[in-house]
Amino acid sequence: MVDHKRGFGGVSGSEKAALVAGLREATRNRKPKPVADLAANPPRTIKAYDFAKLDAYRELRMQRAAADMMGIANPFFRAHDGIARAETSIGGKPLLNFASYNYLGLNGHPRVVTAAKQAIDRYGTTVSASRLVAGERPIHRELEHALASLHGVEDAIVMVSGHATNVSTIGTLLGPKDLILYDSLIHNSIAEGARLSGAARLSFPHNDWRSVAATLEKVRHDYDRVLIAIEGLYSMDGDMPDLAKFIEVKAEHDAWLLVDEAHSLGVLGATGRGIAEHAGIDPASVEMWMGTLSKTLSGCGGYIAGSSALVEFLKVKAPGFVYSVGLAPALAAAAIASIEVMLAEPERVSRLRDNGLLFLDAARAAGLDVGLSEGYAVVPVIVGGSAQAAVLADSVFKRGLNALPIIYPAVPEKSARLRFFITSDHSEADVRRAVAITAEEFAKVRSTGSMLRQMMGH
Template structure:
């Protein structure tokens, strides 16, 4: 093992691609504390700040009292608790679908969903920038995998016309909000093409859930679209919903099929009750406190305008994910380090997470950021730009 690992780790260090973990002592929804120092947290997908919302925390605590800390087994063995069922009903209502199914993580939801939908006789066409869990799911499915240029419905149509006929069925996959770029897929155009060409469309709404559309219902609602046969939605409970877990929302038949077929659902311990309860309460809070979503979007506008004023090149400016494109890997790591030295915590995103030459600082805005804290960060960044350090 050492023979293999040591040279690989050294090579990663030389290329500026070494990854290491940093321990966080505490987090309050807008700030984190590391080694006794407080940082503005621009690194979290906890977009609505719900991980620390008193109602969400209380719901998780009460669930532990009622059910214990773990689920004890797979959902099919002994693990289905009424809190799972309640959460699934709330998710289905939230996503306006007949049914929903919860997985232990979003990663596992993608693995289980894609491998259940397609196999060796099928074709998957995925957006070039889809998340690693989608790529891994496609590989595991053994379906033929093709890539369409990012957000390009026209090129997707060409590919479907040219290549889909030879296959039993075709699944097109996109994210609603792209995790590392922060831009929004043209879901209306993609679905039109898929319908014309008789392909299914899977939308990964991980970063759209709780963020896009009225009441944060997600990508489809943003485009004023309704769920339909052949249009499959998944997402996570781990981002705006402030918990852990993944979900698939669709027809009763799709969900029954997944319960019987999705190995990452069948052969793993169910989502802990506290996580299910937290996500369920988060959905309720989103509906009871619409001002949270408004605050998120006003912070997005504030941060976006500030970054523009500072003169930093943004990858996109449509969502709470506002990545600053720097390109060079080493420089990006150095900038992240320098921002940390100034109390700003924002991660350097490097290859292979993003394509070579497109390293970036991924900043994410939350509803719980105070405008003053964001302004203060701009002032620090402006000073760094003026000194030629950023």
């Protein structure tokens, strides 16, 4: 029983006051620990792990050393001196550039640049917080409404990373009782989102809607939810799916469909609205349209466009949105202005289409393997092994052409390639020169391919 006169713990009011006074006096009289004591007993030093010991890192260094012996410069992380347009400058060297996602030439467009500068003047360089708590700005909703209108759906949600948009969206919507089916050539962000969701996951042969249908016939009843994930334009191969067939399959089996439009927005369709416009499909028949702001839209970030219910749910549940800072004002403004210019100047889209077909036809005429590409902005030149692709990239660079290699494990070892991104700003002369240089240099590389593969350990 508590003695209320003495208070909790058996301490009276006067005793408590005396105790507090004593503690205050002891604190005032406390002297700092002499420096000599710290010197005599220094903290124990613990060295961090040396990541140079990783087997994968050692293998990387061996490959780099072999390339150095052969005089092959590292084609990655080269710094451009300014805006990477149809032409660019690297280390003061002018180059014909086919390594940029600037499909419609809108990066650096006066209207886009002005919009970004005005946004900085009004909002600063960052919104300084997650949009959920204190980072919301009117320009965010303006961009989301513009994206929803562009795709012909109810609403959109914008996140600060395209990769994180796929990972966070898939991880939020799917779980252990669900199934995710994705194309064998799908982007890493979707594969990672599927892995991290904990859902069962299966890849299906590239663009094979029949395989998806057959799989769902067998296993659909075993899962609560099913997501089918495809791309509007495949960034490694430059081809596209039969969207109408995938919509039929998902509808028949009560599944969701996610279409990644990262490389098809601004490229497909008469006005650049993407694969739905290209195929004449009602966009409302697709549950999720995913896209990025870093390509046609001259910014950085990603988005999901779809129903208002989907967007409302993601805005309070998706970690990539809830726990991340809101999109920088300049990036939002640049994307809005890019949409406006694209819709006002559809000739940019048609010019891009003409350039892509010209590159495809010229490459085939030169005997180059362009794989599955249909000539919509992305055209690979498949050369075989990773070593050959690296050598070819170095060779064309020395000739004034910037086109980057795609090597294993991004693609299968025997499918290593140079990947060409065509833009509306390239001229016919640019396209023909790029193809000619590539064909000439590839002919020189072929004879040494076997030796180089052996030296690089493949």
